[in-house]
Amino acid sequence: xxxxxxxxxxxxxxxxxxxxxxxxxxxxxxxxxxxxxxxxxxxxxxxxxxxxxxxxxxxxxxxxxxxxxxxxxxxxxxxxxxxxxxxxxxxxxxxxxxxxxxxxxxxxxxxxxxxxxxxxxxxxxxxxxxxxxxxxxxxxxxxxxxxxxxxxxxxxxxxxxxxxxxxxxxxxxxxxxxxxxxxxxxxxxxxxxxxxxxxxxxxxxxxxxxxxxxxxxxxxxxxxxxxxxxxxxxxxxxxxxxxxxxxxx
Numbered sequence: 283x284x285x286x287x288x289x290x291x292x293x294x295x296x297x298x299x300x301x302x303x304x305x306x307x308x309x310x311x312x313x314x315x316x317x318x319x320x321x322x323x324x325x326x327x328x329x330x331x332x333x334x335x336x337x338x339x340x341x342x343x344x345x346x347x348x349x350x351x352x353x354x355x356x357x358x359x360x361x362x363x364x365x366x367x368x369x370x371x372x373x374x375x376x377x378x379x380x381x382x383x384x385x386x387x388x389x390x391x392x393x394x395x396x397x398x399x400x401x402x403x404x405x406x407x408x409x410x411x412x413x414x415x416x417x418x419x420x421x422x423x424x425x426x427x428x429x430x431x432x433x434x435x436x437x438x439x440x441x442x443x444x445x446x447x448x449x450x451x452x453x454x455x456x457x458x459x460x461x462x463x464x465x466x467x468x469x470x471x472x473x474x475x476x477x478x479x480x481x482x483x484x485x486x487x488x489x490x491x492x493x494x495x496x497x498x499x500x501x502x503x504x505x506x507x508x509x510x511x512x513x514x515x516x517x518x519x520x521x522x523x524x525x526x527x528x529x530x531x
Contacts, residue, residue: 298316299363312327323339323341323342328370385407404421415457419443419465420464423439423468425438426467435472438468446461462482462484463485466479466481466485475502486499
């Protein structure tokens, strides 16, 4: 982003702040004006090609009778001008993020242990892409685990699974392991163990070797079926086949 700013004194009482800011090749003009002592209003407008794309107002009646009103008003206008620029640029930057960028940012935050920040990132992604079931599923899981609201989290996770089935009738099974993993974790947060086990097993139907799903089941005291189901797990044949499979992987 590049920008240029200037301050214009329009009259003895009224003044104006204006600046130009270029974001991704698009130039915006930001102008902050004192609307006069009768209204005691400050107005900031953001223009693109002469059209107003954002507007903010602020009242300064609390300083209207002060002797140092001019100095205070100037500082207030400058602060209002800068805040308008920050809010606007932050807003258009959010709009420019892709679904994958939101998701990757949330994953990085989770790896750092910043659950609240990851939740906020996914909340913003849902505002931008409300119909995306993949983002909704992960958001629902964090609503349950981080926000400690399992009922709402479970609802969102289930809604995401229904959404995938509707929007991707073919190939949707690719997403099921992750979606059922999120649902299962949300259920665990609400202490719904039976529902969690059902969700994890449902995910394994489409990916029997999914590490995360198997890990969750192991933590619940459940283990993967032996290679030869009709033999005991301790049978040497099952042990040998299991060893060979693990080496191949």
